[in-house]
Amino acid sequence: MTIDYRGPQCGCGKSGCIEVLCSGPAIARRARGRLAEPGCKDSIMMTLSGGNLERVQTETVAEAFRRGDSLAAEVLKATADFLTVWLGNVIDLLEPDVIIFGGGIAELMSAYFGHIREELSHWSISLGFALPKEKEQPLMDKSGQVLQDEEHEAAAL
């Protein structure tokens, strides 16, 4: 789903789709772009990458964020803003009862769930929709058994 038609080209062939703007590689690419700007060399991400922008990965952003790096926080907030636009479209289209985020990026982005929740009132027109309280729960199969990481992909097929 495209959320910025002027956005970068994705491997799927579309421009500015959710994957090219919010995936792990997208977060790393956004961080490298910011680090290349003047005045951003003091970021912890530069230290963690040995000053080599090509070595900045999603994990670099996550570690810098955990250490309180303001630029890493800006990168994640920008990602949260794109996620919010996308979620607003999904909510208006499907009116889901529950929204589930999974995977490592979800854990990384969880610091911004409150921000996303607040901003959704601007990006969704579905009246009466209320986001449920955030819960951290393991994924389960239909019988209630907790799925292990390797079973998540199989269950998604």
Ligand SMILES: [Zn+2]
């Ligand atoms: Zn795409």
